[in-house]
Each structure stands twice: as C-alpha cells, then as structure tokens.
Amino acid sequence: MGSxxxxxxxxxxAIEGLRELAGAGLEAAEVFRTADQLLRDVLEFDAVCWHTADPATGLVNSVFSDDLSLSAFQDAVRLEVWADDVATFPKIxxxxxxxxxxxxxxxxxxxxSVRYREQIAPAGFGDELRAVFDAHGGMWGCAAFMRSPDRGPYLGRQRELADAAARHLGHALRACHLPGGGAVAGTSAGVAAAGPAGWADPSDTGPAVLVFGAGNRLLGVSGPAExxxxxxxxxxxxxxxxxxxxAMAxxxxxxxxxxxxxxxxxxRVQARDGRWYVLHASPLRGSAVGEVTVVAVPAGPAETMPLYLSAYGLTAREQEVALLLVRGCDTRDVSRLLAMKxxxxxxxxxxxxxxxxVASRRELIARIMLGGAG
Known part of the structure; x- marks a missing residue:
C-alpha cells in the first residue's frame, strides 16, 4: 500500500511539474529534457524519442533524443508514412x-506490429508507449517511450499518466509558438521569433529547391537551400x-x-531564427522512380496566423472572430458574417x-501581425 x-x-x-512548463518560457528541446526528468522514473522507460510537429497537419517536423542512435532514421520515416501499423501517431x-x-x-x-518487428525488437526494446501532444485543436508534438523487455508491458496507470502528461506537454509546446515571446526549437530560451510574427521576408529569402532520390538522398539544391x-x-x-x-514531405x-x-x-516548419517556412513536395515527372522535388518557401500570414491564434489558446469560434478583426471587420461585420448577436x-x-x-483590437492586430511589437 505504501509503495x-x-x-x-x-x-x-510529475504532473504538477509538467503543468508549470507552459509558463516557463522554454524552447521545445528544454521542454523535452524537463519532461524526461519528470517522467522517466514514473513511466519506467529506458529510451524516448521526442518530436515537434506541424500543428495543422500533425506531421512530425523535428526529432530529439538523448537515448537513441538515429543513424537509421530513414527507416522510421518510411514506416511512419507507408506502414499501415497499429498505434501510429495519427491513429492515436x-x-x-x-x-x-x-x-x-x-x-x-x-x-x-511491423514497427515492433523491424525497429523496436531489433533495437533491444520490449513495449512501446506513444503519446500525442494536442492542445486547442493543434498537434504540437509527440513522443515514443521504449522500455527493455524485462520491465514487462506498460501498466494501465502508466498509460493514464502518459495521457495526462501529454495534455500538459501540448500546452507547453503550444506556448513555444507564441508570437513575440517564448522560444522555438533550436534557439536559446527567451529568444523571440524574428521578423513580423515569424514570417520570412520574401525579398530577402527566395524559394529553396531540393531534389531527393530514393531513400531521401539529396541529389541537388538551388536557391538558398544549403x-x-x-x-x-x-x-x-x-x-x-x-x-x-x-523527408516527411x-x-x-x-x-x-x-x-x-x-x-x-x-x-510547416520553424527555422532557428524563428521564421516559418512551408515545404511543398511533388514527384518529378519523367525522372527516376522515387525522385521528389521539395520547394521551401517563406510562410506568409495565411499559414501562420491560424497557428498563432491557436497558440494563444483561442477556440475555433474565437479564431474566426479574431481573423475577421485582423481583416478589418468591425463588430457589425463579424455579427453578420458569423450569424451572431x-x-x-x-x-x-x-x-x-x-x-x-491585449486590451484593444489595435493591440491584437499588432500582436498577431508584428509579433508583439507595437
């Protein structure tokens, strides 16, 4: 009973510690390291692989692990995209x-599980516990916790703990994306997103074009790709x-x-300086099988404003109202367009x-459009 x-x-x-992360102003990697310290003993895992994700699509856009060798990570990408496996991040x-x-x-x-047969068991692990970090309609990240076979399967209480922890980690990662504050993956804590709400300046940075062959081997680049x-x-x-x-794209x-x-x-993915980019992928016609072009373009307001509104924790209806305000609508316009009193x-x-x-519409527009400046 005491045990x-x-x-x-x-x-x-551990849950109380995770709850505090949303207001800690940490970058994503620091959120993950702190979560590791809080959860490792209570979840009883031996290795973990953390990811941030494009909040809109849920597609993984980075990887972080202090435990695992990621030399064969191409196999993990292949399985995640192609294998109709159980307990994938989208299915969870x-x-x-x-x-x-x-x-x-x-x-x-x-x-x-094909993932178990081809990756987990060959790496010397037994059970795997996966968690998705959703908050306010966006998936901000996810993680896979592996344990050695001698620990046995994860218990029900540990799954429940991981479920509760995932909610707080979703809020913590969401806070990393607040415009003009917080920090982003790969930057120092407290470094604000660069430029207007993290948008890249198309006049400074043109499209980057990359060509990938089989196994996502890089065949060629142009523009500012390197x-x-x-x-x-x-x-x-x-x-x-x-x-x-x-590789995911x-x-x-x-x-x-x-x-x-x-x-x-x-x-969508965020660079180290806080600017956002959108990666568009398409197969090359008339080329070798499997060759794909990925074009990275600076993200503009259409891609980033919904993300920032979600990062503030706005509901879907509140986001609709806020977007109309940013577009110049007044209260009567919003009332008419959304059929509200x-x-x-x-x-x-x-x-x-x-x-x-903020205290006014003007401040809200400045916060969203200028990354908190003004």
Missing amino acids: RGGRGAAAQQ RHSGVRAEALSRVTQGRPER DLLARLADPSRTGLGVPVAF AEQARRAAHGLPASQTRV PYTVQDHLKSVFAKAG
Missing part, C-alpha cells in the same frame, strides 16, 4: 486518447542527412503519387483579448 501510494505521489508531482490522435501502449493495442502480441538546411537542422543528428521535415508526396491516402504533401461577438472579443494579453 503504491509512493508511486501515486511521484506521478502527481483520432482514437480519442492521447497515449497508447503497443502491448495493449495488440492484446499482448506486439509482434503483430543555408536553409542548416537553419532547419533537427536538435538531434540523424542518418537522413537532411532535416526530418523534408517527400515521403508523403511519394505516397500520394502511388494513389494512396496521404495526410499532406506540405509541412452583437453581444455574443463582444463576449468572444473579451475572451480573445484576455487570452492574447
């Missing part, structure tokens, strides 16, 4: 839970030779070209201002 109570107290302490996200154990979903027969690859480098070195976001394009359902062929619009405005930390 069980001790575990419960340790789990509660759509299942209504935030965390799932491979042992539970396979009913104690993890060998049913500089961009350095600024989009993952927190942990992998065997890919390019940032994970590019390329594999999604190949999947779509085969007539298979693909979540997206474009991925004027007093309902005002209630939404009060909530939007409170969550964004």
Whole structure:
C-alpha cells in the first residue's frame, strides 16, 4: 500500500511539474529534457524519442533524443508514412486518447506490429508507449517511450499518466509558438521569433529547391537551400542527412503519387531564427522512380496566423472572430458574417483579448501581425 501510494505521489508531482512548463518560457528541446526528468522514473522507460510537429497537419517536423542512435532514421520515416501499423501517431490522435501502449493495442502480441518487428525488437526494446501532444485543436508534438523487455508491458496507470502528461506537454509546446515571446526549437530560451510574427521576408529569402532520390538522398539544391538546411537542422543528428521535415514531405508526396491516402504533401516548419517556412513536395515527372522535388518557401500570414491564434489558446469560434478583426471587420461585420448577436461577438472579443494579453483590437492586430511589437 505504501509503495503504491509512493508511486501515486511521484506521478502527481510529475504532473504538477509538467503543468508549470507552459509558463516557463522554454524552447521545445528544454521542454523535452524537463519532461524526461519528470517522467522517466514514473513511466519506467529506458529510451524516448521526442518530436515537434506541424500543428495543422500533425506531421512530425523535428526529432530529439538523448537515448537513441538515429543513424537509421530513414527507416522510421518510411514506416511512419507507408506502414499501415497499429498505434501510429495519427491513429492515436483520432482514437480519442492521447497515449497508447503497443502491448495493449495488440492484446499482448506486439509482434503483430511491423514497427515492433523491424525497429523496436531489433533495437533491444520490449513495449512501446506513444503519446500525442494536442492542445486547442493543434498537434504540437509527440513522443515514443521504449522500455527493455524485462520491465514487462506498460501498466494501465502508466498509460493514464502518459495521457495526462501529454495534455500538459501540448500546452507547453503550444506556448513555444507564441508570437513575440517564448522560444522555438533550436534557439536559446527567451529568444523571440524574428521578423513580423515569424514570417520570412520574401525579398530577402527566395524559394529553396531540393531534389531527393530514393531513400531521401539529396541529389541537388538551388536557391538558398544549403543555408536553409542548416537553419532547419533537427536538435538531434540523424542518418537522413537532411532535416526530418523534408523527408516527411517527400515521403508523403511519394505516397500520394502511388494513389494512396496521404495526410499532406506540405509541412510547416520553424527555422532557428524563428521564421516559418512551408515545404511543398511533388514527384518529378519523367525522372527516376522515387525522385521528389521539395520547394521551401517563406510562410506568409495565411499559414501562420491560424497557428498563432491557436497558440494563444483561442477556440475555433474565437479564431474566426479574431481573423475577421485582423481583416478589418468591425463588430457589425463579424455579427453578420458569423450569424451572431452583437453581444455574443463582444463576449468572444473579451475572451480573445484576455487570452492574447491585449486590451484593444489595435493591440491584437499588432500582436498577431508584428509579433508583439507595437
């Protein structure tokens, strides 16, 4: 009884620590390191692989691990995109839970999972526990926790703890994307997003074009691609030779070209200086099988404003109201366009201002459009 109570107290302490991360002003890598320290003993894992994600699509756009060798990470990308496996990040996200154990979903027969057969077991691990970090409609990251076979399968209480932890980690990663504040993956804590709300300046940075062959081997680049690859480098070195976001976009394009359902062929990703880019991938016609072009272009307001509104924790309806304000609509316009009573619009405005930390429409527009300046 005392041992069980001790575990419960340790789990509660871990959750309290995770809850505080949303206001700590940490970059993503620091969020992950702190979460590792808080969760390792209570979840009883031996290795973890952390990811940030494009909040809109849920596609992984970076990788971070202090435990694992990522020299064969191309295999992980391939399996994640192509294998119709159990307990994938998208399936967990759509299942209504935030965390799932491979042992539970396979009913104690993890060998049913291609991921287990080709990666987890050969690496010397037993059960895997995956979690998705959703908050306010966006998936801000995810993680896979592996344990050695002698620890046995993850217990129900550990899955429940991971589910609770995932909610707080979603809020912590969401806070990393607040315009004009917080920090981004790969930067020092407290470094604000560069430029207007993290947008790249098209006059300074043109499109970067990259051509990938089989296995996502880089065949050629043009424009500012080499500089961009350095600024989009993952927190942990992998065997890919390019940032994970590019490989994910390329594999999604190949999947779509085969007539298979693909979540997206474009991925949003944030550079070290805080600027956002959109990666568009498409197969090369008339080229060797598997060759794909990825074009990285500076992200503009259409791509980033919904992200920032979500980062402030606005509901879907509040985001609709805020976007109309940014476009110059007044209360009557918003009331008419959204079929709301004027007093309902005002209630939404009060909530939007409170969550964004502003007192007026002008301040809100400045916060969203100028990254907090003005």
